[in-house]
Amino acid sequence: MVDRKAAERRWTYGLNVFERYMEEVLSHAGMAFQKWESAREAVEASPDVLIAALAGEDEETTAVLWEYAERGGTILSCGGLNPFAVKLGSELAGVYGSGYARFGEAYGKADSVRFLSARPWRVKDAGQGLQSELGLLHKESPDGVEIGAALQQFAIGQGRLVRWSVDIADTIVRLQQGTEPVLTDGVPARDGSGPINENILKADDRCAMDWDHDRLHTETGYPYYAYPYADYWRELFLGRLLRTVVDKGLTLPFVGYWPEGIRQVAMISHDSDGNQDIHAEATLELLKECGIHSTWCMIESGYSPSIYDRVKAEGHELAFHYNALDSQNGKWDEAEFDRQLEWLKKAAGLPQVHSNKNHYTRFEGWSELFAWCEKNGVESDQTRGPSKKGNVGFLFGTCHPYYPISWSNEQNRLHDVVEISFTTQDMDLSPHWSDSSIVLPFLETAAQVEGIAHFLFHQVHIQGKESVRDALRKVVREARNRGFVFWTGKQVNDWHRARRKLAVLSVDPQGAVQVEGAGEAKGAVVWIPVADSYQPAPGEAVEERFGVRCRKQSVASILSV
Structure with a gap:
């Protein structure tokens, strides 16, 4: 859900709504989803899981989403839904720029993962719904001051809120496309290896990486x-989404x-x-x-x-x-x-x-x-x-x-x-x-x-x-x-492009998948998330994808429409 009214208000003032990029994150992952432009429209559709990419902070929107969760709905948010904080015994701890998230053994591909914006909550009363926390955010550097948990999960009635403190869509966009439009030269590396301040405007003049924290050196001494x-943030978000779905006894196949x-x-x-x-x-x-x-x-x-x-x-x-x-x-x-x-x-x-x-x-x-x-x-x-x-x-x-x-x-x-x-x-x-x-x-x-x-x-x-x-x-x-x-x-x-045209339409009770648009994506594979206790049939391929067990089906063997 990207709240249209909230988005238009931002655009009026020339502000970006990079929350819209969550659609690209899901599409890139080959996952099917529906889009809504208001909380009421979304809740009326009764989704099992609602990704609130951008929600207005008005009383009506807050009430509609809260009621949806109380009735058993699950909401995912990335740095949003701040009006929920006080109801959950928490408060906004601050609005932060760049920093690093540490996940320990929960994510082994990097000791720390750079983010570009975060709005962590400080829990004042854990008895008002907090179920779990994952990871720690550090301000500015991997060893900087701790500013909050990376992920928090709260119970709301029969449902729950799964809230990332990091604005993941904004972080992905600005890592990929730069911190802002390229209008002037960038800042060079202090060690002399990256003199990008040469009066020639280039893509790397607005690189969102940190010269000191984000580079390693090869055995011959060259930095990179x-x-x-x-890509790490995509995996972290998608992994939590799939885990949330599977924990509800559901599945979300993806290409x-x-x-x-x-x-x-x-x-x-x-x-x-x-x-x-x-x-x-x-x-x-x-x-x-x-x-x-x-x-x-x-x-x-x-x-x-x-x-x-x-x-x-x-x-x-x-x-x-x-x-x-x-x-x-x-x-x-x-x-x-x-x-x-x-x-x-x-x-x-x-x-x-x-x-x-x-x-x-x-x-x-x-x-x-x-x-x-x-x-x-x-x-x-x-x-x-x-x-x-x-x-x-x-x-x-x-x-x-x-x-x-x-x-x-x-x-x-x-x-x-x-x-x-x-x-x-x-x-x-x-x-x-x-x-x-x-x-x-x-x-x-x-x-x-x-x-x-x-x-x-x-x-x-x-x-x-x-x-x-x-x-x-x-x-x-x-x-x-x-x-x-x-x-x-x-x-x-x-x-x-061919892969993006392939859509998973449904999964029947026996686990058979129906897809649409398979004609151009020759050799495509669909992954179906399953519970940790799932016992594969003889010869059935099961692998971990985004941290969740998934069974594999080739599109050639799947019913297409």
Whole structure:
């Protein structure tokens, strides 16, 4: 539920409603849900579980939701429903910016998980409904002052409130898309490894990570952002949602991230800076040697027509490399984006270009780039990645494809563009960039969250340096050793969109699942959460997903409509 009246009040004052992104969190997880725009509308539908993404704090809304819970309903909230606090023997402890949540053994993928906004409650009388607490929030740093529990559960009549202190949707959005629109240079790293204050506006100028707390170093001493915090918060929220559903004796089936037999994906892309055919030829030979396909982001003036023909014939994707770098005759301008894209279509004989990555990760504003992509039928973007050796890694908190959200001036709509961020580029090129010691941490972390390990290699450096060629070989070798499958950007985009069209309609008493839209998502898998006591049938696959036991069904074996 996103309360329309409360949202419009915020938009009137130019404030964001990133709570709307909870819809994307659920859709990305492959979960079916209904949407409501008021508490009364939601309660009249009698849902088993109500996610109150945004609720007004007026008396009527509070009363309607409280009564729903008293009758046996379960409400999930992320930093909201503050009028409930006094009724539950609690009070708002404060409104906080960034900090870290610690979950101990309850979540083992990170010692602490960065958040960007939180509204914890302080319990004054535990006898007024508090059932349990999980995790601790620390102000500003992983070892900062404790400011409250990360998660609290309260009994309300026959129902309950499950309340995260962290505004999870806001945290995910700003980790992925930045703290605010890019209008000025960012703050550089104190150790000199990330001089992003170069008077060139880029995606990383509003990175929400902390230079000191969120980086680790490889065995050779190179720093990297180590934690896809946005992916961690997704897992934490979804895990608690599924546990809540299962504890009610219900289930909530969801579509797996990847097709049957694939748990994580690796991706190689190239930017054609320099535009010499010899660069392309060397790259094609190396890709053939490695047996993979890649995405080629083309900057004007491009290669000879014969190169484009060969790239397409050998199964690679031709994509766009928009140049908005003033020093190289580029410009941040919608008409210029359109012009350069039209050049590529004509030069390479492409009726449609599916993917883009901006030259030098140039970026301005909030989501104007995505609007330009939408207008031109560019379905996927790869611009969000590092520009310096000191901020390689998961600097935007995710290694999953996702749909970005607009600013308040567009009422925080979702853009129809799949963002696929990248982790690094051109390893073992020079001391000014990272070495290949970062390959294993990136692969292992992407595998940990079933995401994409996306590496960028410029053709000019592949042709010019054997060390860069060896780094690409290492990526391919180590990725395959860990079960990664190599896809192009278009393949990721196509699968992501097809998977989103697949909807789980129902589960009958015998546990059979009915789905809709399975035609395009070949090989899709559905996971059905079950109780801890569930005894699988002979040959039935049961795995833990988001911390909850789930039985597995391939869509091919499921009744489709």
